[in-house]
Amino acid sequence: MYPRRLQISLVCLACVFFLSACSARLLWVGNRGSHSMEASFARFNGSETKIIQLEQPASLQLEYSVTLTKGEIVLELYQPDGQILWQKTFSGSGEGAETIKLPEAGHYLLMINGKWTSGGYQFSWIENQTTDQQKTVSLLHAAPLNIRDDIQRQEQNV
Numbered sequence: 001m002y003p004r005r006l007q008i009s010l011v012c013l014a015c016v017f018f019l020s021a022c023s024a025r026l027l028w029v030g031n032r033g034s035h036s037m038e039a040s041f042a043r044f045n046g047s048e049t050k051i052i053q054l055e056q057p058a059s060l061q062l063e064y065s066v067t068l069t070k071g072e073i074v075l076e077l078y079q080p081d082g083q084i085l086w087q088k089t090f091s092g093s094g095e096g097a098e099t100i101k102l103p104e105a106g107h108y109l110l111m112i113n114g115k116w117t118s119g120g121y122q123f124s125w126i127e128n129q130t131t132d133q134q135k136t137v138s139l140l141h142a143a144p145l146n147i148r149d150d151i152q153r154q155e156q157n158v
Contacts, residue, residue, distance in 0.1 A: 033124075037112065040120030044071075048112040054105050054127060061126045064088075065095040071117025080106030093119070102127075 024046060030039030037050055052060070066073060068090060077086040077100060085108070086100045102108060112121065 035126065036122070036124040037110075038120070038122040041114075041118065043116065043118055044073075044114035045116045046114060048114075050110045052108040052110055052125070052127070054102055054108065056105050056129065058102050058127045058129050060100045060102055060108075061097065061128055062100060063095075063097045063124050065122040066090040066119070067093045067121070068117055068119035070119070072115050073117055073121060074113040074115070075123065076111045076113070078109040078111065080104065080108065090121075 025041060025044055027042035028039060028044065029041070030037075030048075032038075032050065037048060039048070060077075064075070072089060072091040075088045075090070076084055079085045085102070086098070088098070110123075110125075112123070
């Protein structure tokens with residue numbers, strides 16, 4: 001009888017150990033948009049991710065608002081090669097904005113890690129092209145209008 005109790009105890013202990021490593025969401029209400037993530041929760045242990053795809057280098061204007069009553073949240077941004085580019089840890093409530101330079105085109109991973117936390121978060125971002133790229137885009141959009149104006153002027157002169 002003793003070995004049977006030992007076996008049951010070991011199984012229960014193993015279950016507790018493995019379940020403690022799992023992600024958990026209790027009373028979770030969340031929303032994900034193309035340029036935002038937000039959630040409120042009674043308990044959050046795990047990760048939320050979002051892929052940000054860029055066709056050219058840019059800067060990321062990230063705005064955040066975090067309200068925590070317990071635990072901590074770590075926000076991480078990974079480069080396309082998997083290296084961490086930026087990280088911020090929240091162990092209490094706060095809000096603010098960060099500008100992060102994204103040096104190359106590709107898929108960036110934004111990861112929110114909750115460590116047995118309670119509260120909520122709101123993250124939103126805008127991808128801004130560099131100044132040179134904005135000028136190039138503006139010139140490309142303006143060029144057809146100038147050609148039309150030139151053609152109309154030539155037609156009027158004929």
